Every structure is written in C-alpha cells, then in structure tokens.
Amino acid sequence: MPLTCSVFIATSSDGFIARADDNIDWLENPAYTMSATEDFGYAEFTGSIDTLVMGRRSFEKVLTFANWPYDKLPVVVLSSRTIHIPAELQTKVRNIHQEPQELVAQLETEGRRHLYIDGGETIRRFLRAGLIADMTITRLPVLLGEGIPLFGAIDHDIRLSHEWTRTFGNGFVQTKYRIVREARGDRREEDGLGRRP
Amino acid sequence: MPLTCSVFIATSSDGFIARADDNIDWLENPAYTMSATEDFGYAEFTGSIDTLVMGRRSFEKVLTFANWPYDKLPVVVLSSRTIHIPAELQTKVRNIHQEPQELVAQLETEGRRHLYIDGGETIRRFLRAGLIADMTITRLPVLLGEGIPLFGAIDHDIRLSHEWTRTFGNGFVQTKYRIVREARGDRREEDGLGRRP
Numbered sequence: 001m002p003l004t005c006s007v008f009i010a011t012s013s014d015g016f017i018a019r020a021d022d023n024i025d026w027l028e029n030p031a032y033t034m035s036a037t038e039d040f041g042y043a044e045f046t047g048s049i050d051t052l053v054m055g056r057r058s059f060e061k062v063l064t065f066a067n068w069p070y071d072k073l074p075v076v077v078l079s080s081r082t083i084h085i086p087a088e089l090q091t092k093v094r095n096i097h098q099e100p101q102e103l104v105a106q107l108e109t110e111g112r113r114h115l116y117i118d119g120g121e122t123i124r125r126f127l128r129a130g131l132i133a134d135m136t137i138t139r140l141p142v143l144l145g146e147g148i149p150l151f152g153a154i155d156h157d158i159r160l161s162h163e164w165t166r167t168f169g170n171g172f173v174q175t176k177y178r179i180v181r182e183a184r185g186d187r188r189e190e191d192g193l194g195r196r197p
Numbered sequence: 198m199p200l201t202c203s204v205f206i207a208t209s210s211d212g213f214i215a216r217a218d219d220n221i222d223w224l225e226n227p228a229y230t231m232s233a234t235e236d237f238g239y240a241e242f243t244g245s246i247d248t249l250v251m252g253r254r255s256f257e258k259v260l261t262f263a264n265w266p267y268d269k270l271p272v273v274v275l276s277s278r279t280i281h282i283p284a285e286l287q288t289k290v291r292n293i294h295q296e297p298q299e300l301v302a303q304l305e306t307e308g309r310r311h312l313y314i315d316g317g318e319t320i321r322r323f324l325r326a327g328l329i330a331d332m333t334i335t336r337l338p339v340l341l342g343e344g345i346p347l348f349g350a351i352d353h354d355i356r357l358s359h360e361w362t363r364t365f366g367n368g369f370v371q372t373k374y375r376i377v378r379e380a381r382g383d384r385r386e387e388d389g390l391g392r393r394p
Contacts, residue, residue: 014348015212141359145351151211154342162338162368171359
C-alpha cells in the first residue's frame with residue numbers, strides 16, 4: 001500500500017483557516033468548549049499518522065504557542081527558505097525544500113506510511129499535485145469574511161466522495177471526504193459534457 | 198413577528214455558487230441524481246416563502262433556463278439598472294432599486310412575511326445589512342477552485358447557530374444555520390477578547 005496523505009483541519013463556515021494576519025483567536029472561542037475530553041477526533045487522527053508536513057508559515061505560528069503540540073511526532077517543514085529550528089526541536093523537526101511529489105517519494109523510502117498535511121499553502125500544493133487521499137474538515141459556526149483560505153485555484157474540478165459527517169453540540173460540523181482520483185480518460189470525457197471550454 | 202429573510206443555496210465544498218462565467222453545469226452532474234422525488238428540501242422551503250429576492254445577474258441566468266422555475270411566486274429583482282422583463286413575466290417579476298433595509302421595509306408594508314434571498318451579491322448585501330435570519334447551505338462534493346463565492350467581506354465576524362445537518366446518498370451535506378444577532382454590548386466585549394485591532 002502506498003503512503004497516504006491526509007488533511008485534518010478546521011475552517012470557518014466561509015472557508016478560512018486563519019485571519020489574514022495568521023490569527024486563530026476565532027478557533028479558541030470559549031463558546032466552542034465542550035467536555036474536557038472532547039477533542040473532535042484529533043487524537044484518533046494523529047494516532048494514525050507518522051509524519052506531519054507543514055509550511056513555514058504554519059511552523060512559525062506553532063512556535064508562538066506556549067508548548068510544542070506534537071510531542072515526538074516527526075515534523076517536516078516544507079520551505080524554500082532556511083528556517084530557524086530551535087535547539088530543543090532539532091531532533092523532531094527538519095526543513096526540506098522539495099516539490100510535494102519528491103517529498104512523498106523520499107518519505108516513502110524512509111518507511112513513512114501516513115502523512116498529516118497541514119497549513120493552507122501546503123495543503124493547496126499537495127491537492128494540486130493530486131497527492132491528498134482524504135480530508136477531514138471541521139466547519140465552525142462563524143463567518144470571518146476574509147483571511148487565509150483552505151482552498152485555492154486548481155486546474156480542474158476535484159471530485160470528492162463523502163465518507164461521513166458528524167455534528168457536535170457546539171455547532172461544529174465535521175465531514176470526511178475522500179478525493180476521487182479520476183482516470184485521465186474519465187476526465188476527458190467529462191470535459192466534453194459540462195466543463196469550461 | 199417581523200418579516201424573515203432566508204437563504205437556501207447550494208455551493209461547492211470550496212464555497213462557490215457558480216463558475217466565474219455564471220455556469221452552473223457542476224450542479225447538474227448526473228452523479229448527483231437521486232430518486233425522482235428527492236428535491237433536497239427545496240419544495241418544503243419554497244412552500245414557506247412568499248417572495249423571492251434576487252439580483253440582476255441571477256435573474257439573467259434564470260432567463261436562460263428552458264422554463265421559468267418559480268411558478269406564481271412573486272419575484273423582486275434588486276438592481277440599480279433597468280432590467281428587461283419579458284412580457285410573460287410582467288405580472289410575476291418587478292425590478293426594484295433600493296437598499297436591502299428599504300426593500301424589506303416596503304415588502305413588510307405589503308404584507309410579505311418570508312423572503313427567499315438568492316444570488317451571491319444579493320445574499321452578501323443582506324448579510325452585511327444584518328437582515329438574514331437563517332441559511333440552509335447544501336455543500337456538493339466537489340472543489341471548483343474559482344468562481345462566484347457565496348460569502349464575501351464583512352465588517353465583523355458573524356456568529357452562526359447550527360440548527361441541523363443532514364446528508365444525502367449522493368454526498369450532499371446540508372446544514373441549516375441561524376444568524377446570531379449580537380447585542381452591540383456583547384460585540385464590543387468580544388472585540389476586546391480576540392478580534393482584530
């Protein structure tokens with residue numbers, strides 16, 4: 001079985017993962033607090049993955065948190081710039097500058113099986129490269145109006161397969177989609193039926 | 198009870214209601230066909246409303262359909278331009294050039310109770326004016342990458358209250374939200390806690 005790339009992310013109902021200045025205050029609204037043990041499936045998800053891949057911008061955001069939240073999970077920061085990795089994270093974090101396809105091939109040779117792809121730009125790059133297998137999206141009951149979007153431009157429609165949806169008492173709506181990988185022939189046929197010229 | 202403004206609309210999973218050229222081919226994908234009687238709640242919704250308000254762009258799109266889809270339902274086309282209303286629709290459609298607040302006040306004096314607000318720009322204008330009571334959003338399992346978005350810029354976060362979510366066998370996820378109307382005092386207090394400066 002080849003390596004799998006998954007997304008697990010929260011968005012506003014208008015599709016933003018952060019405000020324009022990377023602020024995620026709106027995620028931490030006390031109105032969303034449930035029981036102390038409710039983690040919206042996060043522990044189950046991260047228990048299934050062996051490597052976290054994020055962009056520089058997400059990494060720098062996480063560095064502002066009081067604690068490094070990923071314990072011993074290996075983290076790859078995908079960045080064309082050299083990033084500063086604090087001494088205490090040197091054994092956990094590495095900076096790689098590769099295209100998504102190359103990175104996946106490399107991590108596969110290292111024996112990695114399941115990547116957690118995080119951060120807007122990184123997710124969009126992996127989606128465009130056809131590398132995302134599934135996405136668990138948790139929509140929060142708020143409109144922000146502007147910010148960093150989860151999704152962006154793609155060169156053709158991407159069909160999704162709905163796996164399940166569950167709702168929480170605080171108004172969160174969580175849906176798991178698989179990405180439908182279309183054979184080139186299918187895609188061409190569909191082009192003739194209803195796509196943009 | 199004051200007049201109520203509701204939204205009932207389908208979007209792609211990345212939040213578009215049409216392609217950039219107004220094309221809605223992706224809504225009509227044969228893969229989404231369910232039983233002949235499944236209308237995803239549309240008849241129940243339209244049965245509860247007495248006036249449809251849409252923008253010029255939506256109206257011109259609907260005119261390209263083989264049949265006028267709204268039967269005897271009164272339609273208001275909100276447009277600052279004079280629009281051409283075909284002769285057979287003169288008794289059903291009128292063109293009004295007003296701000297949302299004024300239009301709502303006028304329709305209220307006419308005895309209207311429940312408006313169906315349709316079309317991206319019109320929905321966004323009503324949302325910004327604080328006039329939308331609830332939104333039923335049906336997300337289709339597809340990413341388009343670009344197009345006409347449902348949501349747009351707003352001058353403060355809009356909190357939503359989750360009413361219900363239901364899923365369909367074809368992958369549609371339908372959620373009804375109410376718009377939370379915040380007292381000015383509440384909003385100011387929240388500003389201090391976590392909003393943009």
